[in-house]
Every structure is written in C-alpha cells, then in structure tokens.
Amino acid sequence: MTASTKKLGKRRNPVFRKAEKAGKINNNNSNNAASSGNSKRPNQENGNGLAQRLKPRSHLLVWGAATFVVTFAVFLISLVPPQVELKVGEVSPIDVRATKEVVDEAATEALRAEVIAGVSEVYDSNPRVLDEINGLFDDLLSKLNTLASSEEIATQDIVRELRPFVSDDVSDTDIIGVMATSPAVVESAISRVRQAVEDVLSRGLKSENLDKAKEDVKSQLAATNSIPEQVARFLAGFIDKNLKPNLILNQEETDKKIRQALAQVEPVRIRRDEFIVRKGELVTENHIVLLEKLGIMGARVRFSQVSGAFLIALLFCGFTGVYLVTYHADALTPKNTALLALVIMLSLVVLKLLTGISGFLAPVPFAVMLSATLIDRRFAAFFGAGLAFASGVLAGFEVKYVALALTSGLASALAVKKVWNRTQLFKAGLVVAIVGGATYTCLGLTGAMALEGASVWREVMLVLANGPLSAVLAVGSLPIFETMFGILTPIRLLELSNPEHPLLNRLLMEAPGTYHHSIMVGNLAEAAATAIGADSLLARVGAYYHDIGKIKRPYLFTENQVFDMENPHDRMSPSLSSTVIMSHVKDGVELAREYKVPEQIIDFIREHHGTGLASYFYVKATEEAAAKNEKPPEEWAFRYEGPRPGSKETAIVMLADSIEAATRSLSRPTPDRIESVVRKIIQERLFDHQLDRSDLTLRELDTIAETFVQVLTGLFHTRIQYPKPKKNDNNPSNDNNVKDGNGEANDS
Numbered sequence: 001m002t003a004s005t006k007k008l009g010k011r012r013n014p015v016f017r018k019a020e021k022a023g024k025i026n027n028n029n030s031n032n033a034a035s036s037g038n039s040k041r042p043n044q045e046n047g048n049g050l051a052q053r054l055k056p057r058s059h060l061l062v063w064g065a066a067t068f069v070v071t072f073a074v075f076l077i078s079l080v081p082p083q084v085e086l087k088v089g090e091v092s093p094i095d096v097r098a099t100k101e102v103v104d105e106a107a108t109e110a111l112r113a114e115v116i117a118g119v120s121e122v123y124d125s126n127p128r129v130l131d132e133i134n135g136l137f138d139d140l141l142s143k144l145n146t147l148a149s150s151e152e153i154a155t156q157d158i159v160r161e162l163r164p165f166v167s168d169d170v171s172d173t174d175i176i177g178v179m180a181t182s183p184a185v186v187e188s189a190i191s192r193v194r195q196a197v198e199d200v201l202s203r204g205l206k207s208e209n210l211d212k213a214k215e216d217v218k219s220q221l222a223a224t225n226s227i228p229e230q231v232a233r234f235l236a237g238f239i240d241k242n243l244k245p246n247l248i249l250n251q252e253e254t255d256k257k258i259r260q261a262l263a264q265v266e267p268v269r270i271r272r273d274e275f276i277v278r279k280g281e282l283v284t285e286n287h288i289v290l291l292e293k294l295g296i297m298g299a300r301v302r303f304s305q306v307s308g309a310f311l312i313a314l315l316f317c318g319f320t321g322v323y324l325v326t327y328h329a330d331a332l333t334p335k336n337t338a339l340l341a342l343v344i345m346l347s348l349v350v351l352k353l354l355t356g357i358s359g360f361l362a363p364v365p366f367a368v369m370l371s372a373t374l375i376d377r378r379f380a381a382f383f384g385a386g387l388a389f390a391s392g393v394l395a396g397f398e399v400k401y402v403a404l405a406l407t408s409g410l411a412s413a414l415a416v417k418k419v420w421n422r423t424q425l426f427k428a429g430l431v432v433a434i435v436g437g438a439t440y441t442c443l444g445l446t447g448a449m450a451l452e453g454a455s456v457w458r459e460v461m462l463v464l465a466n467g468p469l470s471a472v473l474a475v476g477s478l479p480i481f482e483t484m485f486g487i488l489t490p491i492r493l494l495e496l497s498n499p500e501h502p503l504l505n506r507l508l509m510e511a512p513g514t515y516h517h518s519i520m521v522g523n524l525a526e527a528a529a530t531a532i533g534a535d536s537l538l539a540r541v542g543a544y545y546h547d548i549g550k551i552k553r554p555y556l557f558t559e560n561q562v563f564d565m566e567n568p569h570d571r572m573s574p575s576l577s578s579t580v581i582m583s584h585v586k587d588g589v590e591l592a593r594e595y596k597v598p599e600q601i602i603d604f605i606r607e608h609h610g611t612g613l614a615s616y617f618y619v620k621a622t623e624e625a626a627a628k629n630e631k632p633p634e635e636w637a638f639r640y641e642g643p644r645p646g647s648k649e650t651a652i653v654m655l656a657d658s659i660e661a662a663t664r665s666l667s668r669p670t671p672d673r674i675e676s677v678v679r680k681i682i683q684e685r686l687f688d689h690q691l692d693r694s695d696l697t698l699r700e701l702d703t704i705a706e707t708f709v710q711v712l713t714g715l716f717h718t719r720i721q722y723p724k725p726k727k728n729d730n731n732p733s734n735d736n737n738v739k740d741g742n743g744e745a746n747d748s
Helices: 018-022 030-035 050-054 058-079 105-118 128-149 155-165 172-180 183-203 207-223 229-242 251-263 285-294 303-327 334-357 364-374 377-394 399-415 423-445 455-485 490-496 502-510 512-532 536-545 574-594 599-607 615-627 648-664 671-687 698-716
Strands: 123-125 247-249 275-277
Touching (some): 058 303, 105 285, 128 155, 128 172, 128 183, 155 172, 155 229, 207 229, 334 364, 364 377, 364 399, 364 455, 399 423, 490 536, 502 536, 512 536, 512 648, 512 698, 536 648, 574 615, 648 671
8 A cells, every 4th residue: 555665755844844834825816716716705725824924923932931931940950959958977868869070078188198198208318327327336446445455444434435325324334344344245246236237227217217226226135145234235325326317308309209199189079870878878977068069958049050040041942942933933833832842841851850860861862853753853953952061061060961962962863864663763762872882982082081980881871771762752752742733743644554544444445446546646646746855755645535535425426336336416416416525525524533633634635626616517507507597506606615735745636636537537548648638637727726825836737747647657558559540539638538637527
C-alpha cells in the first residue's frame, strides 16, 4: 500500500509549514466567486484574511509570560537551593549532596600542612665546626701534657687550666681525677671520643639532633670499660660544651621550596552531586561550614540572586522570542505558540530535574529531538544552544557541562534530519552518546576535567546514557504533543498510512472500489508532490482519506457497484443525487473526527472537490427542466460547499482524484488521450478558480501534468492499443466515455 520512503519528496516542518497556508490572502474577489457559480453561497474561505492578520496577538503575551515565569522559577530555584537544618554533634537524618562545586577549606588546609611537613628543609654544611672541635681536642691534649710535665702544680691551678674545656656540671674532683689517670689511658679515651664526634659530624648534625648526638657519644663513653669514670665524666662535659651542629638551616631556601610545593597543591574540591554528609553520619563543624558555603543552610534569598535569575531568564526568553518573531512570525498562531511554549517549558523542567541528578544528564538532546520533530530543525539547533547555556547555569556554572550539552544538542539536531519512524530517534540517541563520549574525552585531554579517580566511570556512564535517555523521553513525549495539537509528524503520517488503521480497514472492507481509487490517487499525488517539492508523504496520506465519507453509502458510488447491480441514481432526481453524492464530504469529515484523524488530513476531505460543479447531475437537471419547460436549476445548488484547496498538497489531491476517475473511464487509454484528459481537467480547475488559494504556479501545474501522464501511462501500458490512424481519432473529445473530469459521473 505504501510507497518506499526513499521515494518520498520534501517533508516540510509539521508546524512552521502551516504558516504557508495560514498566511495566504485569498486573492479572489467577488467576481471570481461569481464566475465559479457560487455567488449566492456565503464565502467560507476568508478566515485567514487581512482582518485575521490585524487582530492583536494576545496569545503571544500570554504564552510568553507563562514561559518567562517558568524559566525564571527554574533558574531561581537553582540559584537558591532548598535549605536543610543540621546541628553539630547530631546524627544527620538525610543525605546531603553538593549543589555545586565548592572548596573544602578544612581539607585543603590539612593537605597544605601535610605537604609542608613533607618538604625537606634545606641545610648549609659548615666544615669549620669539625675543624674547631678537633682544634679543641688538640688544645686539650696539649694542656694535659703541659700539666703532666710540671713537677709541682697546685690543685686549683689544674682546675683553672682545664675548666674552660668542659661544661660547668663537671666537678673539680673529676677534673683533678683526669690528671691522676695514666696519660696513655686519657689519650686513648680522647681518641675514641674524637672518632665518635667525627662520625657524627660526617653524617651531618642538625641543631634539633644535637642533644641526641651528645647522648650517643656519652653512651659510647659509658659503655667502654677501659675508660675510668672520672675521665668519662670529664670528656662528657667536653662534649656537652663543645659539640655543635655543622648543618645550619637555610630558612630562605626552605621557604622557597615550601612555596614551590604549595603551588602544586590544588584546593580540595567537593564536586557537584558528591555527598557532604550522609544519612546516619555525625555532623561536624566542617559539615556546617560547607553547607553554609553552598548556601543550603542558613542562607537567605538575596536580591542579587533574584535579579540574576530574572536577567538570565530574560535573556533566554528574549533571544528565543526575537528568533521566532524574526524568522517564523507567520507561524506564531495561537496553537503553534502554545506548542512552542509548552516544549520550551517542558524542556526546562526536565533539564532542571535531570541536572539535579547530574550535570552530565542535561537532556538537551531530548529537547532538540522533540523540537526538531515537532517544530523546526533550525529552531531546534538555536534552542539547543540556549539550553546548553541554561544547563551550565543549572549545573553550577561549569564550562564542561555547557560544552557537553552544546555538542550533544547539535549532534541530535543533525541526527534527526528526517524522522520517518520512532526507531530513528533511538539511532539519534546513539549518535548523541558517541559524540558525548568523544567530547568528554577531549575535555579530559585538554585538562578541563580529570580523567582519573573513582568518579570517572560513573561520569562516563552518565554521558553515554544521556543520548538513549533523551531518545526515550522524546519518543514518549511525541504522541502526547501529536494528540494535543494535532501535529502531523512524518511518524504520525506513516502510522495513518498503515492499512491496519481502523478507518482505512473499514474503507477496504465496506467500499473496496473507493479504497482502490484512493490508493491510485495517493500514488499520483505522491509522485506529483515529489516533482514540485511539496510534502509528498502528506499528499499520499491525505489521498488515502479524501473519500472516506463514502463508507456511509458506498453503493451510491459506481466504483463500489458490482456487476449487474442497479444504479440507485437511475431512480433519483438529479438534485437528490447531487445532494447525496456531495454529502460524502461532510460524512467524511464527521467520520474522520470520530476516529481522531488530524485536522490537516481532514482538510483533504473538505477541499478535494473545492467548490466544484457536479456537472453530470447539473447537466441532467438542466435537460430535464428544459424538457418540462421549467426554469433551469441554479448552478450553485450543484456545487460543493468547499472550501477550495488551501495548500499545494490538497490541490494536487483534487487534481489526482478527478484525473484518476476520468482516465479510468477511457476505453482506449493511449498516451495522447491520457495527456489530453490530464491537461483538460487541470485547465478546467484553473479556469473555475479552484486552484486560486493553493499557491501553485503555472510551471508547477505543468510539472504536475507531466508527472500524472508519466504515472498513468505506466499504469495503463498493458492495456494500450495502437489502432490505425483515423480521422479525428486522436481527439479525446470523441471518446464518449470521458466524463467531466470531476469524478461525478463515476461517482454516480
């Protein structure tokens, strides 16, 4: 039943394309109406005229204000997060996460202290210390030798000479005892102490290690049994007084080294969505500091926050409004404006909810997919850029979230170029996941964020999940908007073209001839729409439903009358027959609404005859009146109520409907006869002003005619006969089976 989607022509936007129809001004004056024989019937086609254009567009203010209020509320809630109440020393009853990235000052200071402690101090070595103490050892030995060589020396003189070499805690008895000890023993002891001191100084002696070094040397003295106690105490006093550190702290270089180390220390940051305090955890002073710093405890709404949210919302809504008024002013009907506002508000609310979980889940691709499918790809790309900015605000003013949202949004706008089924949205979701993963990697490589740590895999999973999640949300939301606003997306049109649709199934079972006719009209309309760049899918589906009203009385139409069946119109007056035949338009509209068929498809039912004349019955009624010498009937009584086609697609279906019926009645459908019938019917509709509102050009009508001829010639090629040329044989007017081209002869 359906043609291959590869053959489908240009699919214009389901919302903004309506502006073409709504923005047209009927150029036909009352004379045109009179020429069509419909001057006595009220004009029903001027609903979109100049008066409508001049009406105040209050709906723009209403929906614009509603959108601004929602946008302002979303930003204000993000800038002023919900408050919590916790106290130090109490157990937290809830989990509290960071609403934005914040520096943990206490942890940062602890880290800095740890780094400082880990920096090794810079010391300058002083080689003179060893020389000085060795010189003292030499002086001591020299003094001892001098005193020992003296024959008579007073005790007080010994003490006076040796006291400068030792500390004050060395007693006079110990000093005198040294002189009483064998010089060889004293020299050996001094040699041991000197070696111990040299070992200590060779390793480097710091001031903080001086006491320990002295104790180590004295311990060695005490552990040597060959050294008398008095000599050991004397030498210990020598060490206490004369051993000095040979490593001097270079404070300037040490401070420089510390500064260099601290420069490498990054502040400890608590990232957005990380836990500040968990449920059941004891609340500390640092927890309170962090909560206050985040503004989720003890904070008051400040004027700066309110004004900031107001200005951000104003910028967001202002730029969006300027874009729409600049590029799509004609499309801003009340219905379309409501759709735009709801899409924007829904996108912002979902954005707020999901960024509350993680900034990596910002559903910008969802909003772009939805608006690209329902509204317009250019608007979707523009809207996606705005939402990327908004996601940065909602996610704590972090550039990485803006970059991810921007690239993902643009990827989804490109991926939904042509959406013929809902599966393509899931494919777009996979594209978004790939682009998001690539963007995340690039941000990591450039240093915009870390690619290490336990949170990386969680972030990667969130980034990759964004695309499929957005696709699921878009697929789930589409039917709601399609139903609420009667939007005909390509997906919805393909669903309507399914033979299993209840209304088409009824047409097949109850009026099979009409069903076959509708399929043929659909093929013709699709080919013609493709040829001129119109909406071929809409034209085909509209053709399937254009004669749906014949379901109510199928037997009154010749295509549904079986062989040898009496034609009911043979027993009816022409006026009654025309009334019954023309009622299939009204019946079709009622049936379509009963089955919830979109209004754009109902337009095909209403307009496929326009205000055309049921010429077969009109001529018959005129002949009967003449035979009875009665007043001829009014022409308007035999015309359809209309309106005339208001779009290229409905006009194409009107032409295809008449031409399919007329060519089907040809007894000898040669290519010339087919072309003659096609152009004759198009000319009749043109002269009858049926195409005035359709916006079709003469060039497009010529292209349509050529396409119809090509398709019909291919259809009838198996039945085409090539008789010998006869006089006037090529004049299709000689074929008495050709009806008026409006399909009425076949209908009856």
